[in-house]
Amino acid sequence: MFEYAPAPENRSIVDIAPSYGLFIDGEFAEGKGTFKTINPANEEALSEIALAGPQDIDRAVAAARRAFESWSALPGSERAKYLFRIARIIQERARELAVLESLDNGKPIKETRDFDLPLVAAHFFYYAGWADKLKYAGFGSDPRPLGVAGQVIPWNFPMLMLAWKIAPALATGNTVVLKPAETTPLSALFFAEICRQAELPPGVVNIVTGAGDTGRYLVEHPDVDKVAFTGSTEVGRQIARSVAGTGKRVTLELGGKAANIVFDDAPIDQAVEGIVNGIFFNQGHVCCAGSRLLVQESIAEELLASLKRRMATIRLGDPLDKNTDIGAINSEAQLARITELSQIGESEGADRWSAPCELPDRGFWFAPTIFTGVTQAHRIAREEIFGPVLSVLTFRTPAEAVEKANNTPYGLSAGIWTEKGSRILAVADQLRAGVVWANTFNKFDPASPFGGYKESGYGREGGRHGLEAYLA
Amino acid sequence: MTVTATPSLSGLPDSAAGLRTFLHGLPGVDKVGVEARTAALGTRSVKTTAKAQAIDLAIRMVDLTTLEGADTPGKVRALSAKALRPDPADPSCPPVAAVCVYPAMVPVAAEVLAGSGVHLASVATAFPSGQAPLEVKLADTRDAVAGGADEIDMVISRGAFLAGDYPKVFDEIVAVKSACGDAHLKVILETGELSTYDNVRRASWLAMLAGADFIKTSTGKVPVAATLPVTLVMLEAVRDFRAATGRQVGVKPAGGIRTTKDAIKYLVLINETVGDDWLDPAWFRFGASSLLNDLLMQRTKLTTGHYAGPDYFTLD
Numbered sequence: 001m002f003e004y005a006p007a008p009e010n011r012s013i014v015d016i017a018p019s020y021g022l023f024i025d026g027e028f029a030e031g032k033g034t035f036k037t038i039n040p041a042n043e044e045a046l047s048e049i050a051l052a053g054p055q056d057i058d059r060a061v062a063a064a065r066r067a068f069e070s071w072s073a074l075p076g077s078e079r080a081k082y083l084f085r086i087a088r089i090i091q092e093r094a095r096e097l098a099v100l101e102s103l104d105n106g107k108p109i110k111e112t113r114d115f116d117l118p119l120v121a122a123h124f125f126y127y128a129g130w131a132d133k134l135k136y137a138g139f140g141s142d143p144r145p146l147g148v149a150g151q152v153i154p155w156n157f158p159m160l161m162l163a164w165k166i167a168p169a170l171a172t173g174n175t176v177v178l179k180p181a182e183t184t185p186l187s188a189l190f191f192a193e194i195c196r197q198a199e200l201p202p203g204v205v206n207i208v209t210g211a212g213d214t215g216r217y218l219v220e221h222p223d224v225d226k227v228a229f230t231g232s233t234e235v236g237r238q239i240a241r242s243v244a245g246t247g248k249r250v251t252l253e254l255g256g257k258a259a260n261i262v263f264d265d266a267p268i269d270q271a272v273e274g275i276v277n278g279i280f281f282n283q284g285h286v287c288c289a290g291s292r293l294l295v296q297e298s299i300a301e302e303l304l305a306s307l308k309r310r311m312a313t314i315r316l317g318d319p320l321d322k323n324t325d326i327g328a329i330n331s332e333a334q335l336a337r338i339t340e341l342s343q344i345g346e347s348e349g350a351d352r353w354s355a356p357c358e359l360p361d362r363g364f365w366f367a368p369t370i371f372t373g374v375t376q377a378h379r380i381a382r383e384e385i386f387g388p389v390l391s392v393l394t395f396r397t398p399a400e401a402v403e404k405a406n407n408t409p410y411g412l413s414a415g416i417w418t419e420k421g422s423r424i425l426a427v428a429d430q431l432r433a434g435v436v437w438a439n440t441f442n443k444f445d446p447a448s449p450f451g452g453y454k455e456s457g458y459g460r461e462g463g464r465h466g467l468e469a470y471l472a
Numbered sequence: 473m474t475v476t477a478t479p480s481l482s483g484l485p486d487s488a489a490g491l492r493t494f495l496h497g498l499p500g501v502d503k504v505g506v507e508a509r510t511a512a513l514g515t516r517s518v519k520t521t522a523k524a525q526a527i528d529l530a531i532r533m534v535d536l537t538t539l540e541g542a543d544t545p546g547k548v549r550a551l552s553a554k555a556l557r558p559d560p561a562d563p564s565c566p567p568v569a570a571v572c573v574y575p576a577m578v579p580v581a582a583e584v585l586a587g588s589g590v591h592l593a594s595v596a597t598a599f600p601s602g603q604a605p606l607e608v609k610l611a612d613t614r615d616a617v618a619g620g621a622d623e624i625d626m627v628i629s630r631g632a633f634l635a636g637d638y639p640k641v642f643d644e645i646v647a648v649k650s651a652c653g654d655a656h657l658k659v660i661l662e663t664g665e666l667s668t669y670d671n672v673r674r675a676s677w678l679a680m681l682a683g684a685d686f687i688k689t690s691t692g693k694v695p696v697a698a699t700l701p702v703t704l705v706m707l708e709a710v711r712d713f714r715a716a717t718g719r720q721v722g723v724k725p726a727g728g729i730r731t732t733k734d735a736i737k738y739l740v741l742i743n744e745t746v747g748d749d750w751l752d753p754a755w756f757r758f759g760a761s762s763l764l765n766d767l768l769m770q771r772t773k774l775t776t777g778h779y780a781g782p783d784y785f786t787l788d
Contacts, residue, residue, distance in 0.1 A: 002522070002525065002526065002529075002739060002740075002743045002748070002751055003522060004516065004517070004518055004519075004522045005518075005519050005520045005521045005522040005523070007517035007518075007519050110515065114515065265499075265500070266499070266500075267499055267500045267501055267502040267505060268499040269499070269501070269505075269506070269708050270501070270502040270505030270506060270509070273505055273508075273509050274505065313744045313745075322515070322516075322517040323516055323517055419499075419500040419502075439502050439504070439505060440504060440505065440508075
């Protein structure tokens with residue numbers, strides 16, 4: 001047996017302060033209270049974070065409004081210089097930020113190092129390139145920024161979601177008040193430092209921390225011109241209601257229950273990798289996760305045997321270990337939700353199988369799990385679990401696969417696995433999902449737009465399309 | 473041409489047409505996916521005790537090879553001596569798995585290796601091109617075995633394979649296997665010339681169906697030799713073949729593996745795909761020459777804490 005010795009990344013390359021204030025108008029300020037952010041892998045407190053109340057949001061929005069005058073008046077090429085500078089600083093500090101993100105979120109260092117941070121920098125580089133070319137982006141000869149953007153982001157990809165929100169907003173000349181999730185505020189606060197390091201004018205980026213109430217003050221603030229939210233469909237609905245009739249522009253990127261469709265002529269070994277990557281990447285805390293496996297009945301048995309064999313090699317444990325594949329569940333509340341939905345799956349009669357792996361004593365953990373014998377009538381086939389839990393359904397014909405894939409209130413992403421090119425095109429054409437991956441899954445690029453159908457939200461982020469949400 | 477020896481395995485092909493249908497019915501290999509998988513596994517961090525374990529295992533898996541026109545008895549004797557005691561300064565260092573030479577050099581190596589437990593492999597069948605009549609190939613094989621080789625590394629006729637003449641390739645392997653007698657047969661696919669992963673998978677199955685004990689990537693004589701993705705496709709093939717037939721076949725990447733870091737990536741690949749059963753010199757080999765000294769250098773570094781200069785390791 002070949003066991004890998006522990007290979008921990010160096011924790012000491014990141015220096016986390018005992019407390020952090022709100023970042024308003026280029027300065028750190030106290031809020032109306034504080035809350036703690038913890039490391040979900042061991043439940044130890046990492047830092048104490050300021051809680052923003054309504055007055056703090058007022059101050060942050062006012063600072064963004066003041067900064068908007070001069071920021072939006074800058075030539076695009078000048079704004080681009082700041083964005084390029086931010087992108088380069090992120091690259092220079094990538095290792096430190098990767099460790100920080102892993103500590104605060106629980107995701108493995110392998111992913112923060114090889115996925116999150118490279119993409120964060122890539123987004124800033126990409127939108128820096130657009131800043132002086134907006135006239136040619138296809139939104140009129142003189143597209144104008146909207147003003148102050150209130151942005152609320154989730155905890156699953158804290159810094160990447162920040163980049164998706166802030167980079168296009170700044171490139172187009174808007175200013176920003178951003179609220180990171182309450183369980184993962186640290187990378188946004190480090191980003192505030194990076195803004196200072198890049199000498200970004202005060203007030204262009206403001207970071208306010210807190211929970212749901214703080215987010216609500218922000219999106220409901222009358223002087224916010226644009227609301228951008230990524231998170232649950234439930235909160236997305238509340239936001240849509242609250243901004244209705246206000247004239248605010250809104251983009252929502254919400255939940256998903258993506259179908260990952262494996263046809264009998266698929267490249268089986270790579271499809272198994274794609275299934276694993278689709279649902280177990282980032283502990284399954286991915287809105288576009290391939291959480292519904294639709295497998296052609298004629299190969300279901302063989303494919304599931306391969307999948308289980310592969311799942312048995314997944315390495316769960318210390319997120320800072322370079323060989324860890326699955327880290328900690330982000331919070332106790334999320335663990336409770338995953339546990340509850342899994343129990344519902346069992347009580348509704350689906351067969352549960354979890355990879356044999358030892359869960360650490362402290363922290364929040366959930367073994368990679370699949371449910372077989374799932375039908376469209378099961379709750380675990382319909383509701384977003386947002387954890388490392390895969391529901392396996394079967395189909396007989398391509399038409400049935402499409403029908404089942406589309407039979408969901410969501411429509412964020414989908415996957416198709418087949419060696420037949422014509423089938424890829426035909427099926428992709430019929431799927432009602434914003435992103436369709438063919439013979440791969442969970443691939444992202446700043447140049448590619450991302451967004452959903454139906455209850456998965458509206459608006460597009462990324463690519464040329466992502467500019468539209470920030471231009472009038 | 474017809475398939476002369478048919479595998480008696482139920483559900484597997486027993487005719488020329490059946491062979492083609494079977495090989496082309498194997499699941500495809502997605503190039504992007506297989507390369508992404510090996511790249512991801514390539515980031516595994518193997519340190520300290522795990523590294524020490526990996527290095528010793530890798531040394532035990534080396535087929536120490538010299539296949540040059542300039543090979544002489546002196547050179548082959550030196551190489552064989554090194555195979556027995558790779559690190560003369562450290563008796564705890566294990567011997568390698570085998571020495572691999574041309575048929576003409578087999579008797580020389582056999583003299584040094586006799587009774588040592590280190591195997592003696594010989595390339596045969598008009599290595600490296602395989603472009604010779606079958607009779608020549610068989611004579612080549614019989615000579616090597618008669619000289620003392622207990623492992624034969626044959627090349628397939630890539631020309632016949634690429635022309636779709638699978639029965640010809642199949643029959644040649646069967647004939648060589650029969651000429652081998654008790655010697656183990658490693659079948660070299662020359663994956664660099666097969667070019668696609670689908671071809672690598674088909675050639676792997678073809679060789680195994682025809683009786684190969686090992687499937688081997690390359691001769692080392694064409695520009696593209698062993699790669700991680702090719703080896704992964706072959707590992708998946710031996711895994712699936714065992715599941716279908718119950719017979720285990722070994723895998724040997726050869727050519728271009730020069731550093732400890734490379735070798736460890738291959739061990740990680742085995743560990744996380746086909747598992748323990750192949751983590752053994754009986755089922756996995758490295759065809760290499762310069763790799764051994766790098767393994768020894770890293771081994772010494774782990775035991776002593778510092779790197780010794782290249783002159784502390786023997787050249788042969």
